Amino acid sequence: MEFLQDPFMQRALLAAVLVGVTAPAVGIHLVQRRQALMGDGIGHVALTGVGLGFLLSTNPVWMATLVAVVGSVAMELIRAYGRTRGDIALAMLFYGGMAGGVMLMNLSGTGSNANLTSYLFGSLSTVSDEDVVAICLLAGFVLLVTVGLRRQLFAISQDEEFARVTGLPVRALNLLVAVTAAVTVTVAMRVVGLLLVSALMVVPVAAAQQVTRSFAVTFVVAVAIGVAVTLAGTVTTYYQDVPPGATIVLLAIAVFVLFTALATPLARRRSRAVEAAAGAAGTECDVDVPATRRPAGDAAV
């Protein structure tokens, strides 16, 4: 466990754990409302924030957070109020964000291509103390929202119209999900990079739901997978010179493949257990169907 002595590594591991927890915690709500690629879009927009941060010589993490929040709120408003061609508007936002980031970073003196790459694909060795503080604060906010309001967020993602009729502040909660997703993207940015953020939001959830039946268990398993792959990926980069973001995402996909392979035998075992229980209780296959109409034998052929 020599890597624990290294202050670089300590910071990297802390950041990795926080990303492993927060990304699937938000991602599950996006997957539930079938907006799995929203994280990807926010990642593109956040790049403009990074470029702006370099240009104005402020902390890129905070500037990326600000721009990503504005972008995700815009996306949510387009989703909620947009009538036709909402996808075109979103595409403009995504590619505009990407292009804006590259442009701004080139305009600024400090931003180099190497810097751009570290934000796009993640670079643990450049995580500073300042970044760690920012990541901790943002992760705290994300956890507060996703765990504290999980029932309400479940309801609005499950059936938005029904949630409105229960009197929940659906519009405010939708915006809160968008803001939380934006914050998560910037939390994960330094570890897995903007281009791979969405993978860590979606893949652990997709893997978990191969073997789970409830939302609560999916949540816990997804977070566990998230923490496991981010830690494993980070430790791997200590011993091998591999990019952390790509390592983490490939590990997550490996877990997904493993869980998918496990899903069929698991389902078979469960159905056998149910059958055994039904057999023990003496349940038969016959159920009385109320007869309402007698067959008439006077059909003309």
Add this chain to the structure above:
Amino acid sequence: MESVAEPVISVRGARATLGSRPVLRGVDLTVGRGEVVALLGANGSGKSTAVRSVIGQVPLTGGSVSLFGTELRRFRAWSRVGYVPQRTTATSGVPATVREVVASGRLSRTRLGWPSRGDRAAVRRAIELVGLADRSRDSVSALSGGQHQRVLIARALAAEPELLIMDEPMAGVDLASQEILAGTLREQVAAGTTVLLVLHELGPLEPLIDRAVVLRDGCVVHDGPPPRAVGQHALPGHDHVHPHAADEPLRTGLLS
């Protein structure tokens, strides 16, 4: 009739458009406490739009709606209303158990707070009412169409509402499940719950229904006792071909 008591739902001259097409053209609808009212009509007659306007999900271009004597815009007591939307499934992008879906109906009482022991008991009762107690830990994706509909009804019942609004609760539900749903509804009505439901045909719910309101092209064309036995097949403009209801059984000779 109890309908002379304070109206639970009062719709006056409701007008609504979807796109540029007028869907409601001056609909009046009053539902008294304890009444069971069925909204009937052919496809596209405005039944669904009418119930969705009652719960504020369709903006009105004219007229007014009030619930429990409060104008809809100022109405906040949503826990008094249980809504069953027109859905064929209760699933979403992530697995969820029957209990989790039903529990979301209780949020009209817990709001942004945490559920108490009483809330959990109410959720359990609602699941028992629709006869799914043994499936409460199962994923909703493992249920049949009729069971999905029962989950959606349990979700509405979880808040213990005084008014149930249901949009085609029998759509795509087999006869055995229809009987269970009718039984659940009978208990609710006996306990004094007011019900407004959209139906395509009366079916096993017929004995429960006090009054039928028939819509055609966004106008009320009948408001009174349900057209017994014939259901909406006798209504003007009905062009729905029912596979079992033909007067003379038709056999093609291919299979019989």
